[in-house]
Amino acid sequence: MESYTGKSIFQKVAVGRIFYYEKNENIVKRNRIEETEGEIKRFEAAKLVALGQLDRIYQKALKEVGEDNAAVFEVHKMMMEDEDYLESIHSMVREQKVNAEYAVAMTGDNFAKMFSQMDDEYMKARAADVKDISERLVSVLLGNGTDMGALKEPVILVADDLAPSETVQLDKSKILAFVTRYGSSNSHTAILARTMNIPAVIGVDISKEWNGKMAAVDGYTGTVYIEPDFDCMERMKNRIAEDEKKRQLMQELKGKETVTKAGRKIHLYANIGNVADTVSALQNDAEGIGLFRSEFLYLEAKDFPSEEEQFQAYKTVAESMGGKKVIIRTLDIGADKQVDYFNLDKEDNPAMGYRAIRICLSQPEIFRTQLRAILRASSFGNISIMFPMIISVKEVREAKRILEEVKEELKEKEVPYQDVETGIMIETPAAVFESGELAKEVDFFSIGTNDLTQYTLAIDRQNPKLDHIYDPHHPAVLKAIKMVVDNAHEHGAWVGICGELGADLTLTKTFVEMGLDELSVSPSFVLPVRNEICNL
Amino acid sequence: MRTFEYAIIDELGIHARPAGMLVKEVKKFDSKITLSAKGKTMDAGKLMMIMGMGIKQGDVVTVSAEGEDEDTAIAAIEKFFKENL
Structure with missing residues (x-):
């Protein structure tokens, strides 16, 4: 038995055979195709x-x-x-x-x-x-190197790193765990692992020799055991059994209200990245969708998605949630999310560049198409609209003005829509300081803690070298959240968190005490967070 | 239709990267934009063909644009040539 350690991304244990992923030689044969x-x-x-x-x-x-x-x-x-x-x-x-x-x-x-x-x-x-x-x-x-669809049995996937273009093709049901050489805790693979609820260890000195060998991945300690011995296997199996018991306990929380012992109700919503995620949101008993990232419509397309395509996606989610709140965040392209047909210039500093609401306000035709689609879908459920990357009252007014224009347009054409709540993401220090003024403009705030941490601490979250000081528990971040909550409440807006921090169980108590009204987390965290809140 | 002539100054000629940048620039416009040199005329939006023309330093190229936005197109592309080639 050999053991290797790295940084753990998700606390769970998996045992299985290793599939070592690398690119292969290509042999092209000529075949006749009828279709x-x-x-x-x-x-x-x-x-x-x-x-x-x-x-x-x-x-x-x-x-x-x-x-x-x-x-x-x-x-x-x-x-x-x-x-x-x-x-x-x-x-x-x-x-x-x-x-x-x-x-x-x-x-x-x-x-x-x-x-x-x-x-x-x-x-x-x-x-x-x-x-x-x-x-x-x-x-x-x-399918050389990139197609994992050929996997017959579930495997522990070992690779140097996995690109979004590669993980997109993964048959998610065949992956027990990820072990990679590169990547940071905020990298694509890491987020995927958390969404999929499977252990992942990064920064491991992997080897091609491992291919096909049995292994155990301990996500609690960040250890990978190659050809684990009997004792190790027993330990891991016990751990898996314990986790399973915990999971069942969680299932019992389904259908329960998210209320503290003192009787304070917290709205517990789920973050989703596409229409299919709605299923896991419902399976995990989310009380609504607190963040529907609309980018997938743009990232998966070759050209600007049409109003109709968007409308269908929003409508499906709104209907599936059956009257529960669905907060759709308008386009958040730019920075680490690039799309060719937007023809965005390469930037030295994309995180601080031309992205999100900045694109929408400069290219309002893109924005209008999305708003029309969202408004039309609003007749089919309980939809709210949220604008990302806000830094000023002016931007919010401008976005709202465009929204009103689109409403007028629909009214004229007698297209039905419902009144929607509007809100903004609080992701920038500017929005934190302006939160009092901003709260007068909108119905709600949702704090995006990933970007807020990055901008508050001036730490590029894509840079693995800075991983050790990227600290979302930094007092400055927590003070910023508190300030936003107080300002929102003073001016009659409700406020939630939709960043990764919302699922941090060590902070649940703090958030409830700060007065947050809503937490929106990855579907797999809904029940653990509910458990935490119900025990407060 | 609007046209301009330009003699290539860049020592590598219209090599891969500027050809790529040129195509990107051309695709911003609706007008039909062509590039002529050495007796051949090619659609300036086609990268491989532009590269295949093998335009070198000293070669004189003629760019034409025809369409609704031909004025802005030709100005932008002439600027591109001056700055990059």
């Missing part, structure tokens, strides 16, 4: 994944080797979206009825030939770039 349109769709999906990969590599390279050296990956992205290149692949699939892998490989060879025949040394070298992007597409198509 050519389906094949084109498969290619388009693969292209999106590949573009996502390139984007991530570009960002990483930008940080590590500088803009000039990173530029090649941006060129790769653009080559992958080149009209002629795509058209060649499409027409090969349609006309020759070949599989997408083959069409990509052949097209790649053809274009590479064009470059390699040029009399310019620099351009000759571009042949390698075309081959490279084609290779990347083929990898995605073949």
